[in-house]
Amino acid sequence: MLTISSRGQNMTESPIRKLSKYADQAKKEGKNVIHLNIGQPDIQPPAEVLAEMRQLNLSEIAYGPSDGLKPLKKSIQKYYKKNAIELKEKDILVTSGASEAILFVMNAVTDFGDEIITFEPFYANYIGFAIFEGVQIKTIKANIEENFSLPNLSLIEEQISPKTKAILLCNPNNPTGYVYSKKELELLKDIALKHDLYLIVDEVYREFFYDDENSTKGNSVLNFPELKDHAIMLDSISKRYSMCGARIGCIVSRNEKIMQTIMKYAQARLCPPTIAQVLANKAYTISDDYLENVVKIYKERRDFLIDRLSKMEDVMSSHPMGAFYTMVQLPVEDTDHFAQWMLEKFEWNNETLMVAPGSGFYNNPEDGKREIRIAYVLNKKELEKALIILEKALIEYPHTIKEKNKILAQ
Numbered sequence: 001m002l003t004i005s006s007r008g009q010n011m012t013e014s015p016i017r018k019l020s021k022y023a024d025q026a027k028k029e030g031k032n033v034i035h036l037n038i039g040q041p042d043i044q045p046p047a048e049v050l051a052e053m054r055q056l057n058l059s060e061i062a063y064g065p066s067d068g069l070k071p072l073k074k075s076i077q078k079y080y081k082k083n084a085i086e087l088k089e090k091d092i093l094v095t096s097g098a099s100e101a102i103l104f105v106m107n108a109v110t111d112f113g114d115e116i117i118t119f120e121p122f123y124a125n126y127i128g129f130a131i132f133e134g135v136q137i138k139t140i141k142a143n144i145e146e147n148f149s150l151p152n153l154s155l156i157e158e159q160i161s162p163k164t165k166a167i168l169l170c171n172p173n174n175p176t177g178y179v180y181s182k183k184e185l186e187l188l189k190d191i192a193l194k195h196d197l198y199l200i201v202d203e204v205y206r207e208f209f210y211d212d213e214n215s216t217k218g219n220s221v222l223n224f225p226e227l228k229d230h231a232i233m234l235d236s237i238s239k240r241y242s243m244c245g246a247r248i249g250c251i252v253s254r255n256e257k258i259m260q261t262i263m264k265y266a267q268a269r270l271c272p273p274t275i276a277q278v279l280a281n282k283a284y285t286i287s288d289d290y291l292e293n294v295v296k297i298y299k300e301r302r303d304f305l306i307d308r309l310s311k312m313e314d315v316m317s318s319h320p321m322g323a324f325y326t327m328v329q330l331p332v333e334d335t336d337h338f339a340q341w342m343l344e345k346f347e348w349n350n351e352t353l354m355v356a357p358g359s360g361f362y363n364n365p366e367d368g369k370r371e372i373r374i375a376y377v378l379n380k381k382e383l384e385k386a387l388i389i390l391e392k393a394l395i396e397y398p399h400t401i402k403e404k405n406k407i408l409a410q
């Protein structure tokens with residue numbers, strides 16, 4: 001009999017995409033669906049990249065080196081140097097997005113059944129990748145009331161077992177928008193050294209922080225010399241240059257053995273996409289004005305969104321300091337149901353919303369049942385409309401808990 005692997009059966013659906021079929025149906029019925037569910041930036045990629053794309057005049061589209069094209073690696077090296085991170089070329093390996101980087105790193109540091117510790121709510125695909133690789137993700141819950149800051153150290157240490165190989169952190173964080181302070185990173189550094197664990201930090205949003213005191217510049221895991229062998233950083237151009245479809249990211253580590261191991265996986269998949277690397281190289285060489293402007297736009301949206309959410313009855317948002325997401329607690333018992341209901345049953349002026357239900361960002365889905373993740377990748381006018389629709393939907397939804405502060409008091 002043909003069977004489906006238990007790994008395949010256990011694979012989780014992405015909470016960001018799982019309602020897509022309902023959104024497609026709503027669109028077929030003529031409704032406009034505003035997407036707050038996915039971190040797909042609406043900002044244009046750099047003009048220089050678009051110009052380069054139009055001018056590409058290639059006579060061949062060949063395989064490149066497994067660790068990435070040399071000019072791109074040099075540009076990446078320069079980018080980090082500008083950010084006070086000194087690297088050798090061999091410390092950088094170009095991947096097909098941070099997604100492939102996560103897979104390679106998990107594969108390099110764990111064996112089947114090993115454990116990686118991370119914090120909830122987490123980037124949902126970490127679980128998907130862990131299932132891919134037969135790795136257990138152990139979690140420690142961060143709380144919305146504490147703005148999703150780093151949980152108590154004793155809780156982290158309690159989760160460490162002989163099978164634990166790494167702590168995985170996303171900084172700035174998706175889905176919470178929290179930016180870990182230097183002090184919090186130092187605490188994690190101490191734990192990593194004490195228990196000899198890798199500290200893997202996903203820094204794909206490293207440019208996106210909105211309050212100077214929470215700068216992620218200089219706060220990279222690569223800035224701790226003591227972590228030379230323990231630190232592994234994941235990065236990507238997807239969000240930084242609004243180039244999600246290019247599929248270019250990288251792994252950075254000064255641990256030679258890890259990089260040599262990852263190189264073997266990289267060789268097995270031959271090379272990252274050649275054309276996209278040429279465009280990525282262009283993006284890395286543009287002036288700082290582009291990113292300064294992008295960060296300014298996201299900051300304005302963050303300020304607008306958080307102010308507006310704070311005025312909504314019985315709605316509680318975290319205060320995102322970076323990335324472009326926030327977790328929001330709603331006065332409903334089951335945001336999976338609410339999100340589907342908005343797509344299937346609700347409209348306001350023939351428009352509705354798609355949000356990412358919080359359950360998919362937790363190991364135990366029940367923990368996120370009252371939360372949604374909002375991605376503020378829309379212009380302010382669209383965002384304003386989206387929030388009006390959310391407000392109207394909460395009024396009309398038959399299961400909204402009307403009694404003020406009932407949820408928050410529980």
Ligand SMILES: Cc1ncc(COP(=O)(O)O)c(C=O)c1O
Pocket residue numbers: 039096097098099100123170174202204235236237238244247248249
């Ligand atoms: C935290 C985080 N890590 C990794 C990724 C994957 O990025 P990429 O497009 O480079 O594969 C994403 C994408 O949303 C993300 O939010």
